[in-house]
Amino acid sequence: xxxxxxxxxxxxxxxxxxxxxRCKPIxxxxxxxxxxQTMMRGLELLIYFNNNVPIDDSGMPEDRFSAKxxxxxxxxxxxxxxxxxxxxxxxxASSLGAGQGSGELFFGEGSRLxxx
Amino acid sequence: xxxxxxxxxxxxxSEGALVLLRCNYSSSVPPYLFWYVQYPNQGLQLLxxxxxxxxxxxxxxxxxxxxxxSETSFHLTKPSxxxxxxxxxxxxxxxxxxxxxxxxxxxxxSIRP
Numbered sequence: 001x002x003x004x005x006x007x008x009x010x011x012x013x014x015x016x017x018x019x020x021x022r023c024k025p026i027x028x029x030x031x032x033x034x035x036x037q038t039m040m041r042g043l044e045l046l047i048y049f050n051n052n053v054p055i056d057d058s059g060m061p062e063d064r065f066s067a068k069x070x071x072x073x074x075x076x077x078x079x080x081x082x083x084x085x086x087x088x089x090x091x092x093a094s095s096l097g098a099g100q101g102s103g104e105l106f107f108g109e110g111s112r113l114x115x116x
Numbered sequence: 117x118x119x120x121x122x123x124x125x126x127x128x129x130s131e132g133a134l135v136l137l138r139c140n141y142s143s144s145v146p147p148y149l150f151w152y153v154q155y156p157n158q159g160l161q162l163l164x165x166x167x168x169x170x171x172x173x174x175x176x177x178x179x180x181x182x183x184x185x186s187e188t189s190f191h192l193t194k195p196s197x198x199x200x201x202x203x204x205x206x207x208x209x210x211x212x213x214x215x216x217x218x219x220x221x222x223x224x225x226s227i228r229p
Contacts, residue, residue, distance in 0.1 A: 043206065
């Protein structure tokens with residue numbers, strides 16, 4: 001079975017450019033999560049969706065970040081404009097269930113973003 | 117407030133030796149506890165979890181963890197380390213199926229030949 005699929009795997013861009021990261025969750029999973037991982041801050045939850053509806057976006061750093069989930073099989077995380085401090089690995093994860101507390105999150109391989 | 121502390125950002129053991137990765141949590145209610153593993157250039161993968169019931173939990177790849185309420189700990193162990201166990205390990209806590217998972221800062225496990 002296909003796991004969580006993220007694209008691109010690597011993105012290098014210049015400060016001020018728009019960045020769009022994409023995620024396809026596991027079929028049948030109804031919750032989707034976006035995480036950011038850096039050496040300094042570790043793993044941070046940015047936003048999560050349940051049944052395509054954003055439930056908690058309190059982790060989104062600022063208005064430059066936005067996320068959408070137009071249908072059950074696709075989500076995007078957009079950064080506009082990007083800044084060097086946004087450089088990180090961004091993970092998408094999905095799960096079966098309403099929340100993330102049950103712990104069975106399935107992660108994608110991540111999108112490594114470098115903003116010059 | 118919930119939190120999780122992993123003692124030691126880097127642990128190095130010899131191949132065949134005992135692996136012990138430490139995790140302590142704080143939670144005002146009975147927690148759900150998890151260990152995730154992250155291999156290089158990959159996402160996190162659930163290793164094992166404790167929700168209710170038996171306090172000794174067995175996971176994949178020969179790992180196990182024991183929930184000790186009196187010590188607020190959930191340490192991860194493996195009797196004999198293998199080179200393929202080299203990875204980053206994350207302890208995590210939540211307090212209900214609908215709540216957020218709080219991840220620890222991670223422990224990098226290195227295996228010496």
